[in-house]
Amino acid sequence: MAPPARYEDAGKNLQRQMMAREYDALAHAKENRTPVAYLFISGNIQELFRSFGFLVAYPEINALQCGIKKAAGPLILQAEDKGYSSDVCGYVKNDIGLVMQSNKSPMGNLPRPDLLVCNFSGCNTYIKWFEALSEFYDVPLVMLDVPYVRDGLVPKEDMEYTVSQLNDVIATCEKVTGRAFDKQGLSDILALSAKAEDKWCQVLETATRVPSPIDSFFEAVFFMAGINIFRGTQECVDYYDAVLAEIGERVERGLGPVEEERFRVVMEGPPPWPHFRAFWELFKRWGVVCTAATYPKVGGLFDTGLRHDPSRPVESLATYAMNCYTNWSLDKRAKLMEDYVRHFRADALVIHSVKSCRSFSVGQGDFRDLFVRGLNIPTLLVESDLADPRYFQEAQLRNRIDAFFEALDHRKLVAAGGAR
Amino acid sequence: MHFAGVDVGSTTTKAAVMDEGLVVVGKSLLATGANVVRAAKTAFEQALQEAGLEEHDVVYVVGTGYGRYKVPFGHAQVTEISCHAKGALRVFPGSRTILDIGGQDTKAIRVSPSGEIIDFSMNDKCAAGTGRFLEACAGVMGLTLEEIGPVSLTSAAPLRITNVCTVFVEQEIMSHISRGRKAQDILRGVHSAIAARSLALMRRVGIEPEVTFTGGVSRNPGMVAALEERLGSKVNVSPLSQYLGCIGAAMFALERAQGAAPPRPLVGELHIVGGH
Numbered sequence: 099m100a101p102p103a104r105y106e107d108a109g110k111n112l113q114r115q116m117m118a119r120e121y122d123a124l125a126h127a128k129e130n131r132t133p134v135a136y137l138f139i140s141g142n143i144q145e146l147f148r149s150f151g152f153l154v155a156y157p158e159i160n161a162l163q164c165g166i167k168k169a170a171g172p173l174i175l176q177a178e179d180k181g182y183s184s185d186v187c188g189y190v191k192n193d194i195g196l197v198m199q200s201n202k203s204p205m206g207n208l209p210r211p212d213l214l215v216c217n218f219s220g221c222n223t224y225i226k227w228f229e230a231l232s233e234f235y236d237v238p239l240v241m242l243d244v245p246y247v248r249d250g251l252v253p254k255e256d257m258e259y260t261v262s263q264l265n266d267v268i269a270t271c272e273k274v275t276g277r278a279f280d281k282q283g284l285s286d287i288l289a290l291s292a293k294a295e296d297k298w299c300q301v302l303e304t305a306t307r308v309p310s311p312i313d314s315f316f317e318a319v320f321f322m323a324g325i326n327i328f329r330g331t332q333e334c335v336d337y338y339d340a341v342l343a344e345i346g347e348r349v350e351r352g353l354g355p356v357e358e359e360r361f362r363v364v365m366e367g368p369p370p371w372p373h374f375r376a377f378w379e380l381f382k383r384w385g386v387v388c389t390a391a392t393y394p395k396v397g398g399l400f401d402t403g404l405r406h407d408p409s410r411p412v413e414s415l416a417t418y419a420m421n422c423y424t425n426w427s428l429d430k431r432a433k434l435m436e437d438y439v440r441h442f443r444a445d446a447l448v449i450h451s452v453k454s455c456r457s458f459s460v461g462q463g464d465f466r467d468l469f470v471r472g473l474n475i476p477t478l479l480v481e482s483d484l485a486d487p488r489y490f491q492e493a494q495l496r497n498r499i500d501a502f503f504e505a506l507d508h509r510k511l512v513a514a515g516g517a518r
Numbered sequence: 519m520h521f522a523g524v525d526v527g528s529t530t531t532k533a534a535v536m537d538e539g540l541v542v543v544g545k546s547l548l549a550t551g552a553n554v555v556r557a558a559k560t561a562f563e564q565a566l567q568e569a570g571l572e573e574h575d576v577v578y579v580v581g582t583g584y585g586r587y588k589v590p591f592g593h594a595q596v597t598e599i600s601c602h603a604k605g606a607l608r609v610f611p612g613s614r615t616i617l618d619i620g621g622q623d624t625k626a627i628r629v630s631p632s633g634e635i636i637d638f639s640m641n642d643k644c645a646a647g648t649g650r651f652l653e654a655c656a657g658v659m660g661l662t663l664e665e666i667g668p669v670s671l672t673s674a675a676p677l678r679i680t681n682v683c684t685v686f687v688e689q690e691i692m693s694h695i696s697r698g699r700k701a702q703d704i705l706r707g708v709h710s711a712i713a714a715r716s717l718a719l720m721r722r723v724g725i726e727p728e729v730t731f732t733g734g735v736s737r738n739p740g741m742v743a744a745l746e747e748r749l750g751s752k753v754n755v756s757p758l759s760q761y762l763g764c765i766g767a768a769m770f771a772l773e774r775a776q777g778a779a780p781p782r783p784l785v786g787e788l789h790i791v792g793g794h
Contacts, residue, residue, distance in 0.1 A: 463722075470637050471724065481642055493584060498640065501599035505635035508600075512634060 103351070105344035112340050113323045116333065117163075121206040127153050128209050133275055136211040136231065140218040140396050140457075141244055141419035143264070145291055145330040145406065147215075149284040150271045155208050157227070159327065160196065161189040161485055165371030167204040171487045187454040188485025190227045197234055213274050214239040215267070220246060220425050221457045240270055244419050248427045252420055260416035268412075285408035287330035288415075292408065295400045297338030298325045302401050304345050305389040305442055309359035311348040314442070315388035316378045317355060319369060326397035329406075360385030361506060364438045366465065367450035367458050368393045372487035377450075380496055384503040389442035392435065395423040402434070428461040432468055439475055446476040446506060452484040476509070478502040520576045521775060522565065523767025524558050525598060526550060526585025529621025529649060530734060532761050533561035535569045535576060536768040540608065544569025545761050554588040562591065578775035580767040596770050598763045599638050603627050605762030606730045608769060610754040614726035617716055617745070617753075618763075619735035621649040624716060628723040639722040644683075647715035649735050651684045655708045658688045659701055667709070667740030669702050676706035705740065713744035730754040732762045 127134050135152045137144060144154045164170045165188075173195025174188055180198065182191050201208045214237060216228040225241070232239035242263050245256040268279050301321060305314045312318070321341055328334035348354065363381075365388040370377050381388075398404060404421050407414035423431065435447060447469050451459045462479060469477040480498050483489035520543070525532045527550060535544040546564035550557045558581070566573060573591075581589030582601040589595075598618075606616045607629065616627040622645050627638040645651060649663075656666045677699060681687040687708070694704045712735075720729075729749060735741050736759040746753055758765065 467722075477637075494640075494642070497584065497597055497599070500595075501597035501635075501638060504597055504600045505638075509634050512632065 103347060105340065105347045108344040109317070109337075109341040110320050112337055113320050116328060116337065117205070117323065120327065124153055124155055124209055125206045133212040134209050135213045135215055136228070137215050138218045138224055139326050140220070140424055141242075141422045142217055142326075142397070143215075143242075143267070143415045143419060144327075145284060145287045146264070146267065146415060147271065148287050148330050149280055150275050150277055152213070152271070152275070154327075155211065156327065157193045157208070157231070158189055160203055160205065160208060161192040162371055163205050164192050164196070164203055165485050165487075166374055168372055168487070169204050170372055170485050173199075174486055185453075187223045187227075188483055189454060190223055192485055193227065194230065197231070210235055211237050213237060213270070215242065216240070217242045217244070217419060218422070218425070219243050221455075223456070238270065238274070240267055242267065242419065244425060246427065247420050247425055247430065249429060252417065256420070257413065257416060260419060261412055264412050264416055281411060284411045288406040288411055289408040290331060290335060291329040291406040294324060294329055294334040294338055295398070295405050297335065297342060298322075299401050301338060301341050301345065302390070302394075304349070305387075307349065308362075308443060309354045310362065310387050310389050310442075311345050311354050313355035313388050315365040315369070315391035315393065316374075316381075318388075318391060318394040322394040322397060325394075325400070355387055356382055356385050358385050359387050361446065361503060362387055362389045362442065362444045363446045363448045364389065364435055364442065364444045365391040365393070365448050365450065366435060366462065368452055368455060368484040369450065370452070370482045370490050371484055373482070373490040373492070376492060377482075377490075377495070380492075380499045381448075384499070384507075386503065388448075389444050390438035392423050392431070398422055399426070399434075424457040428464065431461070432465055435465065435469075436473060436475075439473075445510075446478065446502075448502075449477065449479040451479060451481045453481070453489050454484050454486065476502070476506055519775075520569070520571060521768050521771035522562060522576045522579045523601065523764040523769070523771055524562055524579060524581050524583075524589050524592065525601065525761075525763035525767060526554055526558050526561075526581065526583040526588060527598070527620050527734075527763070528584055528623070530760070531557040531561045531583070531585070532764040533558075533565035534761055534764040534768045535565045535571060536765070536772060538772070540769065540772070542758075542761070542765060542768070544571065545758075545764070547760060550585065554585040555590060558585065558589045559591070562589075578771040580771040580774070582763055582767040593771070594774055596767060598623075599625060599627060599640075600635065601763045601766030601770065602732055603629050603635050603766065604633070604769050605764075605766030606732055606754075607633050608765060609756045609758060609762065610728060610730045612728040613730040613754065615720060615723070615729045617720055617729065617731050618733040619648060619712075619716065619731075619741070620733040624648050624719055626716070626720040626723045628726065637723040639719050641719065646684050646687075647712045647719075648684075649733075651687065651712060652708070652735065652738065652741075654684050654688055655691060655705070658691050659695070659704070661701070663738075666705050667738035670705035670709050670740035671702075671743055673700070673702035673706035675700075675703050676710055677703045679704070679707040679711040681711075706744070709738075709740045709744035710748070712741065713748040716745065717748050725749070727751065728754055732756075732759045734760050736760075 135147045174191040176195035177191035214228045324334045324337045466479045469475045522535045531550045544565040546561045579592045581592035582598045586595040625640045628636045681690045731753045
């Protein structure tokens with residue numbers, strides 16, 4: 099009899115525990131007199147706030163959790179009752195709905211922020227979201243205007259511009275907390291970030307194996323919690339050690355996310371959180387494994403070599419803030435996905451376009467054309483939403499997904515000389 | 519030995535029975551209605567009856583269409599995208615672009631010379647430009663679905679219909695009627711609007727000749743004319759257009775029964791599609 103699995107589901111279970119601890123700490127922030135900053139995931143400069151002793155909360159993650167716990171629908175409706183249009187991002191409306199019920203979410207209570215930091219300016223809706231919260235809570239809002247990364251390297255001026263804004267943020271933090279900026283402390287935190295980033299990249303790289311031991315989308319969206327939320331902590335480094343141990347065990351036992359890997363795809367776009375399981379099943383039925391995905395790179399494109407650098411802390415935060423997936427130009431995104439297809443030996447690209455997020459959905463029609471016509475890589479584009487359960491039409495999605503993999507199956511058979 | 523395909527669409531259910539020589543020996547078409555399982559059964563029985571066969575004469579049945587998982591006697595399910603492409607290529611082997619307009623779905627499919635599906639695109643979450651859209655227009659004008667195509671062809675001065683929403687187009691038509699516009703001019707505008715929308719969908723997959731037009735709406739001569747006008751070329755239309763999905767399904771049944779492309783069982787839990 100085979101020995102019992104030691105690390106089975108370690109990645110998911112530990113992640114859940116870490117999230118629960120984080121929410122617990124946030125719930126007690128006020129009584130512990132710990133200042134709280136609200137940030138967005140994309141390009142979040144959490145290490146800086148950690149160095150000032152802040153606890154960091156992410157309304158986006160809160161909305162995501164409401165989605166996966168099937169609590170988003172009524173919250174979104176509440177925001178719409180208040181006058182928010184059906185076209186406004188589901189994450190925003192989910193959060194507005196929460197604010198209207200005193201921030202009581204299925205995960206616990208988010209404390210009132212002491213500081214709001216809009217660290218991603220690629221999404222105009224996000225700016226408006228924090229402006230609304232700033233008015234509601236009557237707390238200062240810091241806007242970081244992060245320049246978009248166009249085609250080449252980051253110009254010197256963009257770097258200087260971002261660093262100067264970070265220096266302003268540092269001054270604000272000093273004022274809010276009454277503490278002086280501790281550069282060495284920040285460097286120490288960043289050293290831990292870089293360690294976790296190395297390990298996260300090792301996790302992602304395991305998907306080059308055939309068959310892949312992990313699903314780089316449906317599982318990576320859980321594994322990414324470390325890199326998105328807990329960077330700069332030893333806990334985060336340990337977390338990735340545990341994930342790597344679990345993956346090593348899977349490889350040893352010949353286990354993977356599906357029973358038989360039949361198709362390898364690259365996934366573009368966020369998942370439909372309220373229907374996460376159902377969406378995954380639509381692919382699992384076909385033996386589909388995502389060997390790379392863009393969504394887990396919203397919190398940083400570390401797999402392209404990006405790392406936090408303790409020797410130049412503030413500059414390194416600026417470089418990081420700019421190099422997050424949705425802050426890249428469409429050309430750079432397309433090239434990244436093409437590289438993913440080749441490096442992770444994928445058969446196809448699947449684009450899940452979500453109504454809520456223009457930062458993602460802009461350009462996806464062009465990606466589809468480029469991949470199908472220009473690169474001859476089979477591409478499927480399906481649509482629903484990341485937060486609003488009303489936009490998930492299972493019958494339509496199933497039809498498109500089934501048709502796509504039927505055709506791909508047929509192509510493989512023809513290529514193998516097995517079909518007429 | 520015989521094989522069958524049953525295409526359970528949102529509006530109509532079609533069935534075809536085929537022999538080993540790929541000859542359709544029996545077919546049927548009926549309204550799907552609320553009971554999808556019954557519609558599938560009845561369509562199959564009627565096709566068998568036309569062929570003069572019994573159920574046990576058919577060795578393999580493939581279900582297709584939105585209700586494909588509601589064909590209880592089906593051995594396998596294949597999407598209508600694959601089935602329509604296969605059926606269209608059977609009737610028009612030169613097809614490279616296939617436009618299928620059904621009751622609630624419009625799809626454009628591009629196929630390679632060897633019959634592989636290279637790309638497909640479908641309307642999303644909206645019935646504009648489908649059979650339902652035409653039905654709504656016919657209804658507001660007090661005509662039947664069969665009448666509107668021929669009436670539209672008599673127009674000399676087509677109107678421009680700007681609305682692409684199945685619900686709001688009724689208001690636009692009403693306003694034209696109240697201004698005394700001619701029925702044929704309004705209808706020509708309606709057909710032209712759908713053709714424009716369909717063309718946009720086809721452009722997404724790339725338009726390559728020959729273009730084959732299938733599905734219930736291809737039986738409407740006004741729609742064929744509007745599409746040809748927009749395309750600037752002829753399109754293939756067959757009297758069997760509505761049956762091409764179930765014919766394609768029957769061809770898959772034959773292939774699978776003969777083991778040419780062995781069916782690979784789908785793994786994992788199956789969510790049953792609600793009654794469409």
